[in-house]
Amino acid sequence: MSDDSRPSPAEARTESRTAARTAARTAARTAVVIPAAGRGVRLGPGAPKALRALNGTPMLIHAVRAMAASRAVSLVVVVAPPDGAAEVKSLLDAHALPERTDFLVVPGGESRQESVKLGLDALPPDFDIVLVHDAARPLVPVDTVDAVIEAVREGAPAVVPALPLADTVKEVAAAAEPGAPEPVVATPERARLRAVQTPQGFDRATLIRAHETVTDDVTDDASMVEQLGLTVVVVPGHEEAFKVTRPLDLVLAEAVLARRRLNDGF
Ligand code: CTP
Ligand code: MG
Numbered sequence: 001m002s003d004d005s006r007p008s009p010a011e012a013r014t015e016s017r018t019a020a021r022t023a024a025r026t027a028a029r030t031a032v033v034i035p036a037a038g039r040g041v042r043l044g045p046g047a048p049k050a051l052r053a054l055n056g057t058p059m060l061i062h063a064v065r066a067m068a069a070s071r072a073v074s075l076v077v078v079v080a081p082p083d084g085a086a087e088v089k090s091l092l093d094a095h096a097l098p099e100r101t102d103f104l105v106v107p108g109g110e111s112r113q114e115s116v117k118l119g120l121d122a123l124p125p126d127f128d129i130v131l132v133h134d135a136a137r138p139l140v141p142v143d144t145v146d147a148v149i150e151a152v153r154e155g156a157p158a159v160v161p162a163l164p165l166a167d168t169v170k171e172v173a174a175a176a177e178p179g180a181p182e183p184v185v186a187t188p189e190r191a192r193l194r195a196v197q198t199p200q201g202f203d204r205a206t207l208i209r210a211h212e213t214v215t216d217d218v219t220d221d222a223s224m225v226e227q228l229g230l231t232v233v234v235v236p237g238h239e240e241a242f243k244v245t246r247p248l249d250l251v252l253a254e255a256v257l258a259r260r261r262l263n264d265g266f
Helices: 009-027 059-068 085-094 112-121 142-151 205-212 224-229 247-266
Strands: 028-036 071-081 100-108 127-133 156-162 184-186 195-196 200-203 232-236
Touching: 028 059, 028 112, 059 085, 059 142, 071 085, 071 112, 085 100, 085 247, 112 205, 127 142, 127 205, 142 156, 142 200, 142 232, 156 224, 195 205, 200 205, 200 224, 205 224, 205 232, 224 232
Parallel strands: 028 071, 028 127, 071 100, 156 232
Antiparallel strands: 127 200, 156 195, 156 200
């Protein structure tokens, strides 16, 4: 070997950094916390939302399968309705799920934030990446899950999948009296807005710190990381990652499943 072929000290440093990063990536294990403890008030009367069926299979099972479809995911922690942990355990036992994925079930809390925290408390130590995924988004494609995980592996402390908005958004103030129209106070520029979905991905230590530090009510986990002063990044979301919230969303979800079944047949 000639002297020229030996790496320079700078090259050697780069190589060992790359090797270290590759090793860290392979070692980074990914778990998903699925908050599924909500009632689903906006969906109307019936079973807790996550246990409602979509084409005969509970929404939660669709959501768990969507997460377990990613080869990177080795543990799914389901946060069940407070009085429904036993029922959720038997549901998971009764449905076929990939062998490589482990499952844990814990009872949830009063708010989504509390439910996520209870899921995080149950996480075993050897996971460095944590995704938080709404049971109410049962149809998210695996490519979206993998894109979120990849961005965390690349070093982002928090990652959200999101889409541009179709509707223009207005900020309003309280109506002068109950029932009166609400005055518009601002119209944020639509092109700069994104509608955020799940799974949201995190460096585990960052997410735990966020949940320990932020006590305000929030509607997503990434906003807690923003409150720590860290940068949250966006990757492309997917229209099939929509949240089942109101009755019409059930119709859409079943139509998506029917379309998938047709496409799978060809
Ligand atoms: N969630 C939870 N614990 C709560 C409230 C919500 O785990 N105490 C979960 C829901 O099960 C859902 C996700 O958080 O998977 C997103 O919440 P949302 O869509 O608002 O569901 P619900 O709170 O059940 O619905 P609603 O607000 O209409 O009652
Ligand atoms: Mg809710």
